[in-house]
Amino acid sequence: MESTHVTQEQADEFAIGSLPPEVAYAVILHADTCAACRDIVGESQRAAAALVIGLRRYAPPERLKGRVLRDAGITRPGPVAWAARLLTAGAGIAAVVVAIASFAGLVSLRGQVDELRDGNAQLQTNIDGALPTKVELAALTRRLSDTEKNNADLLAAALGDRELLLALLSPDSDVADVIPVNDSVNAIGRFVWDDAQKKVWFVANKLAATQKDQTYQLWVNSGGRYISLGTFNPDAAGYARYETVVPQGLKSYESAVVTIETAGGASERSGPSVFVTDLSRIRR
Amino acid sequence: MTWQGNPDVSAARNLNTSGDTSALRQGADDFASWPDNSLMTAIVARNESAFAVLYDRYVDLVYSASLRVLGDAQLAEDATQDIFVRLWRRPESFVAERGRFVSWLMSVVRNRAVDELRARGRRRRREGGPGSEGDEETLAALPSDTDDPLSTAQLHEEQVVVRGALVCLPPDQRVALELAYFSGLTQQEIALMLHEPLGTVKTRIRLGMQKLRRSLRGQV
Ligand SMILES: [Zn+2]
Numbered sequence: 001m002e003s004t005h006v007t008q009e010q011a012d013e014f015a016i017g018s019l020p021p022e023v024a025y026a027v028i029l030h031a032d033t034c035a036a037c038r039d040i041v042g043e044s045q046r047a048a049a050a051l052v053i054g055l056r057r058y059a060p061p062e063r064l065k066g067r068v069l070r071d072a073g074i075t076r077p078g079p080v081a082w083a084a085r086l087l088t089a090g091a092g093i094a095a096v097v098v099a100i101a102s103f104a105g106l107v108s109l110r111g112q113v114d115e116l117r118d119g120n121a122q123l124q125t126n127i128d129g130a131l132p133t134k135v136e137l138a139a140l141t142r143r144l145s146d147t148e149k150n151n152a153d154l155l156a157a158a159l160g161d162r163e164l165l166l167a168l169l170s171p172d173s174d175v176a177d178v179i180p181v182n183d184s185v186n187a188i189g190r191f192v193w194d195d196a197q198k199k200v201w202f203v204a205n206k207l208a209a210t211q212k213d214q215t216y217q218l219w220v221n222s223g224g225r226y227i228s229l230g231t232f233n234p235d236a237a238g239y240a241r242y243e244t245v246v247p248q249g250l251k252s253y254e255s256a257v258v259t260i261e262t263a264g265g266a267s268e269r270s271g272p273s274v275f276v277t278d279l280s281r282i283r284r
Numbered sequence: 285m286t287w288q289g290n291p292d293v294s295a296a297r298n299l300n301t302s303g304d305t306s307a308l309r310q311g312a313d314d315f316a317s318w319p320d321n322s323l324m325t326a327i328v329a330r331n332e333s334a335f336a337v338l339y340d341r342y343v344d345l346v347y348s349a350s351l352r353v354l355g356d357a358q359l360a361e362d363a364t365q366d367i368f369v370r371l372w373r374r375p376e377s378f379v380a381e382r383g384r385f386v387s388w389l390m391s392v393v394r395n396r397a398v399d400e401l402r403a404r405g406r407r408r409r410r411e412g413g414p415g416s417e418g419d420e421e422t423l424a425a426l427p428s429d430t431d432d433p434l435s436t437a438q439l440h441e442e443q444v445v446v447r448g449a450l451v452c453l454p455p456d457q458r459v460a461l462e463l464a465y466f467s468g469l470t471q472q473e474i475a476l477m478l479h480e481p482l483g484t485v486k487t488r489i490r491l492g493m494q495k496l497r498r499s500l501r502g503q504v
Contacts, residue, residue: 012493016464042383047496049390052349054446060347072372
């Protein structure tokens with residue numbers, strides 16, 4: 001080995017499985033910390049995988065899929081089943097929302113970086129810019145999630161919400177905590193701003209129902225002026241998921257606020273505030 | 285100012301509320317176009333539809349590779365099941381930064397199958413060796429996608445490129461590579477089997493890999 005780097009020959013032998021286990025392990029460890037060697041090993045692995053990809057293909061018996069799913073404990077609920085569980089889940093939703101945010105901030109970083117790095121070198125700058133914010137926000141939400149019991153089924157349900165998931169995974173999106181204005185509101189919320197899709201999401205749980213002649217209204221403060229993003233109401237379980245498009249021409253924004261207004265929505269912010277979100281620390 | 289109200293929460297969530305039978309397909313359709321790494325991210329988050337899509341995408345490849353190593357349809361089926369169940373239970377063992385998903389999956393398949401082979405004392409291989417008549421009999425009895433002209437026409441672009449690269453390999457290099465990869469033999473064991481000096485085997489493997497790397501570089 002030249003210094004501690006992986007030689008081409010070692011990479012090849014690693015890829016075809018000819019290295020002794022302890023040497024193979026050393027290659028893995030080194031490649032994890034050395035980009036140059038990672039590329040060498042990756043290229044060798046690709047060449048070795050070609051031996052398989054080039055094989056004549058055989059299809060396994062149809063029954064195998066059922067066996068695999070059963071053994072994996074997968075009951076294969078579709079979106080409808082997930083939706084039903086969501087609607088009856090009540091307080092568990094908080095964990096879902098929090099888990100999505102944590103998940104988007106931490107777990108997905110690998111895949112995100114990997115794919116976009118492949119796609120366009122220029123995007124790297126954007127990714128590097130977006131990651132610290134996401135990690136920071138994820139750390140916050142992770143703390144919250146410790147107080148709630150995560151539920152894998154519910155997380156899966158929320159992840160079935162493809163558009164929101166895409167927004168959360170996108171390097172062009174930002175996730176901000178939504179803070180209740182007073183202690184009597186114990187709802188938890190997130191504000192997702194996706195520049196790529198030009199969309200905004202507001203998700204919250206444990207949100208109290210408004211009076212019949214009232215509605216929640218979302219506003220964004222741009223240059224000291226409050227611009228309405230629309231109105232919404234939670235479902236019977238207190239879960240609200242509101243999405244809208246970023247108004248055209250909106251370039252800067254300092255904060256977002258949710259107020260209670262008369263049904264149909266107000267043209268000027270006038271009712272009591274329920275949540276505020278500081279958007280200024282979100283990087284552009 | 286235009287209003288963008290979402291008065292109906294169930295509609296606002298974009299949830300599919302159509303018939304139950306279409307639900308599963310819709311879940312899978314949502315992921316069908318996702319790249320491997322994104323599917324794995326969703327699988328880490330326990331998304332069952334993403335897993336089903338990944339299974340459909342790779343089951344033939346995993347099964348064929350297992351079959352190639354083990355030379356037995358039932359063993360290959362068991363290995364395939366084990367590999368996918370493990371992938372569902374421990375998806376985080378795939379680390380995207382380390383390389384392409386398919387390369388990782390193939391190394392998992394290869395190692396799992398070769399372990400099985402070793403556990404069986406290499407009896408099967410020692411008697412016949414890869415590409416032996418016994419293997420060919422087993423394989424010939426199975427349905428193959430290449431028997432179907434339609435499937436052939438739909439062969440994945442990568443498979444075409446890879447097959448081209450393999451065809452360009454000198455036979456002795458290809459045999460050495462396949463013995464190492466599919467039989468799990470050490471280079472010393474390959475040398476014994478082929479009645480060639482160890483140095484010759486090492487050279488064939490080195491040149492074969494070099495040639496494959498060059499053929500694939502910049503492709504796909
Ligand atoms: Zn190195």
